[in-house]
Amino acid sequence: MKPPKVTIIGAAGGVGSALAHLLISAPEPYEVALIGRSPESVTGLLMDAESLAPLGRVPMVAHGGTVGFHDSDVIVVAASVPLAARVSRVDSIVGNAGTVHPYFCEIAKISANWNGYVIVVTNPVDVLSGWLQRHARIDRSRILGYSWNDTLRLRVAVARVLGTEASDVSAWAIGEHGDALVPLLSRIRANGTRVQLCARRRDEVLTDLRGYYARWGRLGVLRTTPWTTAGGVARMIHDITRGGVPDWTASMALDGEYGLHDVNVGIPVTRTARGALSAVEWKLDEPEYTALRHAASLIRQRVDSLGRL
Numbered sequence: 001m002k003p004p005k006v007t008i009i010g011a012a013g014g015v016g017s018a019l020a021h022l023l024i025s026a027p028e029p030y031e032v033a034l035i036g037r038s039p040e041s042v043t044g045l046l047m048d049a050e051s052l053a054p055l056g057r058v059p060m061v062a063h064g065g066t067v068g069f070h071d072s073d074v075i076v077v078a079a080s081v082p083l084a085a086r087v088s089r090v091d092s093i094v095g096n097a098g099t100v101h102p103y104f105c106e107i108a109k110i111s112a113n114w115n116g117y118v119i120v121v122t123n124p125v126d127v128l129s130g131w132l133q134r135h136a137r138i139d140r141s142r143i144l145g146y147s148w149n150d151t152l153r154l155r156v157a158v159a160r161v162l163g164t165e166a167s168d169v170s171a172w173a174i175g176e177h178g179d180a181l182v183p184l185l186s187r188i189r190a191n192g193t194r195v196q197l198c199a200r201r202r203d204e205v206l207t208d209l210r211g212y213y214a215r216w217g218r219l220g221v222l223r224t225t226p227w228t229t230a231g232g233v234a235r236m237i238h239d240i241t242r243g244g245v246p247d248w249t250a251s252m253a254l255d256g257e258y259g260l261h262d263v264n265v266g267i268p269v270t271r272t273a274r275g276a277l278s279a280v281e282w283k284l285d286e287p288e289y290t291a292l293r294h295a296a297s298l299i300r301q302r303v304d305s306l307g308r309l
């Protein structure tokens with residue numbers, strides 16, 4: 001059987017190159033097509049990959065292009081303007097919208113019968129995935145914004161206060177990948193058992209989670225978090241192409257879930273009995289609903305501000 005084809009846009013960047021490396025090193029094979037800002041940036045990656053062969057692996061990786069979108073199983077959008085120190089994710093909206101615009105226009109031309117998926121990583125991720133969703137003919141379950149890092153960080157923060165392993169924690173952060181994040185502290189489980197955090201521990205968890213981006217910014221390194229992000233995207237690609245059951249959130253256009261319509265917000269994703277991906281709808285408490293509506297309203301305004309593709 002032909003391996004799934006993954007096209008990565010922004011392949012020479014931190015996230016793009018880490019993801020390409022994970023995919024070509026994965027136990028299950030992928031055909032990986034790379035698109036960079038310049039052909040040379042991709043040629044450099046291919047020269048690097050070539051020398052892996054004596055280690056026993058001949059990577060299936062090549063130059064990619066927009067003409068290869070229609071036969072890709074997954075298109076990952078991770079191109080961006082150069083990172084700047086201490087700016088919020090939203091500050092890059094105009095520059096990044098301009099960067100992804102030509103690719104989005106090509107994706108918008110893909111037939112509505114296309115069976116592939118788009119994973120948008122470029123920030124602000126909810127806004128850009130929502131912008132694409134508004135203009136592409138692709139089903140909402142097939143355009144996903146990458147927002148799982150917040151949930152992963154929440155699980156780490158909860159594990160820290162409970163003194164347990166992060167892999168034993170089930171906890172979810174939904175809403176915006178940004179300041180309007182909605183951590184669902186009412187749904188925490190550790191080793192399968194419901195956990196009620198005391199006020200002090202809740203504060204510790206929220207300070208840890210909400211302070212992550214600022215702590216990272218203070219390091220002054222012009223780097224995002226490519227290892228977590230590429231690891232998360234690689235897991236999503238695995239689940240998408242190999243029928244796995246998601247344990248992740250993604251920014252997906254809602255169609256009535258949580259009382260919201262036509263807006264991309266981070267929500268937990270599941271696989272239906274018919275195999276499609278769909279949004280999980282949980283009953284939230286009132287402050288969580290209010291926070292989610294606030295996040296949705298901010299995201300919608302920002303998508304509106306971008307106008308037509």
Ligand SMILES: NC(=O)c1ccc[n+]([C@@H]2O[C@H](COP(=O)([O-])OP(=O)(O)OC[C@H]3O[C@@H](n4cnc5c(N)ncnc54)[C@H](O)[C@@H]3O)[C@@H](O)[C@H]2O)c1
Pocket residue numbers: 009010011012013014015016035036037038078079080081082083096099120121122123125146147148149177223224225226229
């Ligand atoms: N959603 C998330 O959780 C998450 C996590 C990490 C990073 N990000 C975002 O992902 C994006 C990429 O992050 P990064 O760390 O890889 O940044 P980076 O600066 O290392 O990489 C961006 C790459 O895009 C390339 N690029 C620019 N214009 C291009 C074009 N027209 N065509 C193809 N490639 C082009 C650049 O040359 C660069 O190689 C950023 O917007 C970042 O904020 C999102």
